[in-house]
Amino acid sequence: MTELTKRNKSILSVIVCAVFLAAVYIGDMLVPPTSGMRMLFTVLEKGSVYALVAVSMNLLNGFTGLFSLGQAGFMLIGAYIYAIFSIPTAMRDSVYQYFEGGLIKFSVTENLGNALGTVMGDFGVMLGEHIGMIFLMLCAGILTAGVAALIGLPVLRLKSDYLAIATLGFAEILRAFFQWKAAGPITNSSNLLRSYTTYETPLFPVIAAGLCIAFIVLLINSSYGRAFKAIRDDEIAAEAMGVNLFKHKQMSFIISSFFAGLGGALLAMFQSSVASTPFTSNMTYEILLIVVIGGIGSVTGSIIGAYLFVACSEWWLRGLDSGAFLGISAGFMRPGFRKVVFAVIIMCIVLFYSRGIMGNKEFSWEGLVGFFKRIFSGKKKTSEKNHKTNTDKEKEAR
Amino acid sequence: MSKENVLRVSDITMQFGGVVAVDDLSLEVNKGEIIGLIGPNGAGKTTAFNVITGVYAPTNGAVELNGEIIVENCPQGKMKTLYKGKNNGKYKDVKVLTPDKITKLGVARTFQNIRLFKGMSVFENVLVAMHMNLESGVFGAAFRSGKAKAEETAMREEAMRLLKMFGLEKNKDDLATSLPYGKQRHLEIARALATKPKLLLLDEPAAGMNPQESAELMHLVEKIRDEFDLSVLMIEHHMQVVMGICERIYVLDYGALIAQGNPEEIQNNPRVIEAYLGVDE
DSSP states (O other), X not given: OOOOOHHHHHHHHHHHHHHXXXXXXXXXXXXXXXXXXXXXXHHHHHHHHHHHHHHHHHIIIIISOOOOOOHHHHHHHHHHHXXXXXXXXXXXXXXXXXXTTOSXXXXXXXXXXXXXXXXXXXXXXXXXXXXXXXXXXXXXXXXXXXXXXXXXXXXXXXXXHHHHHHXXXXXXXXXXXXXXXXXXXXXXXXXXXXXXXXXXXXXXXXXXXXXXXXHHHHXXXXXXXXXXXXXXXXXXXXXXXXXXXXXXXXXXXXXXXXXXHHHHHHHHHHHSEEOSTTOSHHHHHHHHHHHHHHOTTOHHHXXXXXXXXXXXXXXXXXXXXXXXXXXXXXXXXXXXXXXXXXXXXXXXXXXXXTTTTTTTOXXXXXXXXXXXXXXXXXXXXXXXXXXXXXXXXXXXXX | OOSOEEEEEEEEEEEETTEEEEEEEEEEEETTOEEEEEOSTTSSHHHHHHHHTTSSOOSEEEEEETTEEEEEEOOOTTHHHHOOSSOTTTOOOOEEOOHHHHHHHTEEEOOSSOOOOTTSBHHHHHHHTTGGGOOSOHHHHHTTOHHHHHHHHHHHXXXXXXXXXXXXXXXXXXXXXXXXXXXXXHHHHXXXXXXXXXXXXXXXXXXXXXXXXXXXXXXHHHHHHHHHTOEEXXXXXXXXXXXXXXXXXXXXXXXXXXXXXXXXXXXXXXXHHHHHHOOOO
């Protein structure tokens, strides 16, 4: 068996990432907008957003052991903050038609685009808009984190199910607040926010989500990540070992919410219109489902789970609703049947892979090599042994 | 006494509702001593540990560490009427540090029913205990700043040294719960030592060990005391261990202190014999 050194592995990882990004870029240029393969990019974009949110939820639920169900609420804040501050001034009257053009009369992305446009022309406009987008995404994250810090003060004193109920409640309150008529001049009440600046290439959400996930992974592998895991495994022992429970829970909650808010902003860009209605607890359950399918306590699992989930619900199982699936057409394939099949698949996963696709393991090159060896060699016992030593080595590498 | 005092527990009473679990307990641990805390099952030994480490706030009484009060409380709320203990009114202040702060001040403990971090490796278990002394912030640690890197390396070296001392270096990457029972006990002690304590509280470290293993444990505890320059307060049921290494012994029965003294005095104390064996009718 060929051994991979640490250096070679990182080179390999960088190459794979670069090839993947290049493939996305070229693919995006080549595939015409009318082609059915366009779905691939939709899945890639939405999957990236969901992957980020799922990983942020996993940081809280899988690594810190805090069963929180507030993710949709935090995404909502992020999505709105992004949308509100990036609607071009000219569009504000039509978007806020029931609220006399709204209270806020500027657009961060537009203003920055114009400012840089006068200096550098078309490129400046694009650059300014992108700086504005990134700035607004960070603002969305920071404000969401701020709200989370306030909610965390009372809520994080609760444990397990009670924490779940309280966070779920807060998420619903947030949604109700954004739909409130009195807040209409800012949030447009329950009407759509649209026409705001959004990205043009699928590379944007992929890279943005990738960078955020990389940060979370680095955090998990640091000393703070170990403290989070200690809290998950045994609160009393963690406290006896000098880990300040509240401080670390709060930290995990705030960081998770920051990325949920940022993910919300990305989702707003993906959808190119935002209303508060879809951000129900249903959305939180979808993300929880991704985390569970991928494996609680595995970042890789959450990412794989997110793409699989989005691909299934948006693309592969669509045929079940429209009456033709894999060449089969039947009368019972009516709109909604997709969800039935989906539910069955999920039940199978929960029954037979109760720890999710990845369990609590992470991706490693050795693990991948071992996986293919197992498939091709067919010798189950020996290859299983290989796999085991691989995971051991992977731990050592860390 | 000329010896430097490390821990002074004064008049601790711990009452749960109407049940008095620890009744007016006072004890002292001086620098470099190994002190035993014994008593029949349910005597309140572990509760006393939980009060010292801040897990429970006592109903009345105070705990001092190196002359600094870390825990002090007096009956409050409905406890004012329920309180059955003594010394009511002697303590006025209310100060209960949380367990992590007390650990930071230099009290480390092990648990009666082993409480290792199940999902983490042996190595990580020890590393967690050093987290509290980390100076770099979240971002420094996540982005691997120079300072964070240096701290991490130092932590890893220190953890490795501790593991070697306990003969656990070969099991470094195993899951903590996959270790055999005796090694898990050792790992708990190693983890406690990683917090750099001045006082080590051992809750039944020899539970479930055979005579040979307990003999080894005795040597280990003495070695730890000398090498780490700390004091030890231990709860133990193995009389061989307690009588072998403890300089002084406190005996609890039904929450109250019934005897204290050196091993010989305790062995011949009629009240202790009575508590353990019952009275001759």
